[in-house]
Each structure stands twice: as C-alpha cells, then as structure tokens.
Amino acid sequence: MNILELATKRKTARKFKPTPIKDEDIEYILETARQAPSGSNRQPWRFIIVRSHEMKKKIREASEAGEKEFYENLSPERKVWYKEKGLSPSKPNLTEAPILIVVVGDTSAPNYKPSLWVTITYMTLAIEELGLATVTYTPSNPVLVSDVIDVPDGFMVESVLPIGFSDDSKTKEPRLEVSELVFRERWGNQS
Numbered sequence: 065m066n067i068l069e070l071a072t073k074r075k076t077a078r079k080f081k082p083t084p085i086k087d088e089d090i091e092y093i094l095e096t097a098r099q100a101p102s103g104s105n106r107q108p109w110r111f112i113i114v115r116s117h118e119m120k121k122k123i124r125e126a127s128e129a130g131e132k133e134f135y136e137n138l139s140p141e142r143k144v145w146y147k148e149k150g151l152s153p154s155k156p157n158l159t160e161a162p163i164l165i166v167v168v169g170d171t172s173a174p175n176y177k178p179s180l181w182v183t184i185t186y187m188t189l190a191i192e193e194l195g196l197a198t199v200t201y202t203p204s205n206p207v208l209v210s211d212v213i214d215v216p217d218g219f220m221v222e223s224v225l226p227i228g229f230s231d232d233s234k235t236k237e238p239r240l241e242v243s244e245l246v247f248r249e250r251w252g253n254q255s
C-alpha cells in the first residue's frame with residue numbers, strides 16, 4: 065500500500081487480541097520512527113518497549129489515576145461526549161495489548177512536542193502497514209506515568225502506544241472534505 069492508502073485505511077483501535085507480535089515488527093516500527101524529521105534535528109524522542117505484565121499493570125494504574133482526576137473535572141457536556149465515544153478512565157488496553165511503546169520526549173529540545181508527533185505519525189503508518197493497530201493514548205497526567213518507568217528529569221512521557229492485532233469493531237471516524245479544509249491564496253477563498 066502507498067502512503068495515501070495506508071492513511072485512508074488506518075483507524076484507531078482501543079481493544080486488542082492477546083496474539084503476540086513478532087520482534088522484527090517492533091524493530092520495523094522503531095526503524096521507521098527514528099527516520100522522522102525533528103526541530104533542529106534534535107531527535108527528542110526515546111522509546112520504552114514494555115512487554116512484562118508487571119510494568120504494563122503499573123503503567124495502567126498510573127494512567128487510570130490521572131484519568132480519574134481528569135474525568136472528575138470535565139464539564140457536563142464533555143462528559144456526554146466522552147460517554148458517547150465509549151471513553152472512560154478505565155484503560156484495559158494498556159494491559160491487554162501484547163506490547164506498549166511509551167514515547168518519551170526531551171523537553172529541552174526546540175519544538176519537542178511537534179517533533180514527537182511527527183515520529184508518532186510515522187509509527188502509526190508503519191503499524192498499519194504491518195497489519196497491526198494502536199491508539200495514540202495521551203495520559204492526562206504524564207508525570208504519574210513517567211514516574212513508574214523511571215523517566216529522568218528533563219524528559220516526559222508524551223504518549224503510550226498499545227500495539228497489537230485489533231479486536232475493535234469501531235469504524236474510522238469521519239474526516240472533513242478537502243473543500244472544507246482548503247482555501248486558495250487567502251483564508252475563506254475557495255475558488
């Protein structure tokens with residue numbers, strides 16, 4: 065598949081089969097990730113591969129503690145939106161997926177967050193190409209998750225990617241049409 069086909073087919077999965085993933089697939093995802101461009105080429109990403117149930121459980125517990133606090137402070141309208149999407153503070157996929165890749169950022173690097181999201185994007189396309197799936201989970205309290213995996217000062221967890229074979233029947237979320245997104249020469253001009 066070419067990039068457009070992969071991007072069109074790719075969708076988020078929040079449920080995973082326990083089927084293990086091949087080591088070479090993880091290597092392929094990481095090899096793709098490290099080719100991403102970054103601000104001043106600082107490559108501000110580090111990747112923590114988590115396979116053990118013990119560490120997955122710690123990451124899940126830290127994540128759920130952060131989510132619980134976040135959900136308690138949501139506005140009533142946002143609570144409805146989250147409920148409609150089937151989202152809740154519970155994160156079972158963090159222990160169900162055969163592997164987690166935790167993406168950690170060097171917070172001292174220029175533009176470190178956009179750079180991390182470029183590498184995460186590369187990873188999501190590699191994951192799709194391999195016939196695997198993920199969700200780019202962004203912990204509400206990344207400090208709690210960073211602490212359980214011993215992330216040093218100056219670095220912070222940005223996203224946790226549970227990776228596996230999808231067991232999620234959800235369809236891809238709708239996308240805006242190009243005509244709704246693109247203007248010619250200046251804002252508002254569609255001709």
Ligand SMILES: Cc1cc2nc3c(=O)[nH]c(=O)nc-3n(C[C@H](O)[C@H](O)[C@H](O)COP(=O)(O)O)c2cc1C
Nearest residue numbers: 074075076077078151199200201202203235236237
């Ligand atoms: C920056 C970013 C943060 C996201 N954070 C979360 C998250 O914390 N939890 C989650 O379940 N999905 C998260 N997602 C996934 C989006 O909800 C999902 O990509 C979007 O709804 C479109 O759905 P689709 O990927 O299936 O097309 C995130 C996606 C992005 C790009």
